[in-house]
Amino acid sequence: MKIVIFGPPGSGKGTYASRLEKRLGVPHISTGDLVREEIRNRTPLGRTIEKYSSSGTLVPDEIITEILKKRVASELSRGFILEGYPRTVGQAEQLEKITRVDVVVNLNVPDKIIVDRLSARLQCKSCGAIYNERTMKPKVSGKCDKCGGELFRRVDDQPEVIRERLRVYREASEPVVDFYRSRNLLRDVVNDDPNADPGQIVDQILKLI
Numbered sequence: 001m002k003i004v005i006f007g008p009p010g011s012g013k014g015t016y017a018s019r020l021e022k023r024l025g026v027p028h029i030s031t032g033d034l035v036r037e038e039i040r041n042r043t044p045l046g047r048t049i050e051k052y053s054s055s056g057t058l059v060p061d062e063i064i065t066e067i068l069k070k071r072v073a074s075e076l077s078r079g080f081i082l083e084g085y086p087r088t089v090g091q092a093e094q095l096e097k098i099t100r101v102d103v104v105v106n107l108n109v110p111d112k113i114i115v116d117r118l119s120a121r122l123q124c125k126s127c128g129a130i131y132n133e134r135t136m137k138p139k140v141s142g143k144c145d146k147c148g149g150e151l152f153r154r155v156d157d158q159p160e161v162i163r164e165r166l167r168v169y170r171e172a173s174e175p176v177v178d179f180y181r182s183r184n185l186l187r188d189v190v191n192d193d194p195n196a197d198p199g200q201i202v203d204q205i206l207k208l209i
């Protein structure tokens with residue numbers, strides 16, 4: 001089974017993808033994780049990405065696709081749950097060249113819920129793990145459960161910045177949603193309850209795929 005989890009920043013893509021990984025026994029591939037790994041291992045691709053990020057420019061589609069290709073190629077028999085990709089129609093077309101996907105889950109979450117959730121988000125400086133002051137607190141305040149690293153609030157998790165990120169996301173994502181809808185692969189999941197249990201959303205997703 002080849003699944004894409006699609007949705008705005010803060011819609012819970014990563015959480016649902018890792019739960020689906022356990023339920024379906026299919027690996028969760030996060031392009032965010034793959035990118036961090038390349039940077040950590042100081043690979044040629046990792047160095048190129050660092051150059052883009054330190055100059056504040058967006059990492060080009062081809063570089064992200066290059067990283068993804070390696071990982072997806074190793075999972076063609078088992079399938080995957082892909083999250084963080086594709087973000088643009090260009091990337092969706094690239095993915096189509098690598099492999100056919102079975103279903104694209106489109107998470108619909110109202111902006112207000114996303115702003116509330118993201119502005120409570122904390123990230124580990126060392127390993128990148130994500131926590132939430134309200135819903136997913138670390139065991140020890142300010143410290144990562146996994147590696148003991150220091151937790152911090154990202155600058156892009158300020159409310160005004162989040163609203164701008166959502167605007168940019170919608171602009172780029174609408175064509176991607178249309179792309180998959182026209183191929184009859186899109187399944188909409190609506191989550192407008194801020195206290196919804198992630199398990200219920202996962203059940204909803206499992207019914208649709």
Ligand SMILES: [Zn+2]
Nearest residue numbers: 124127144147
């Ligand atoms: Zn950590």
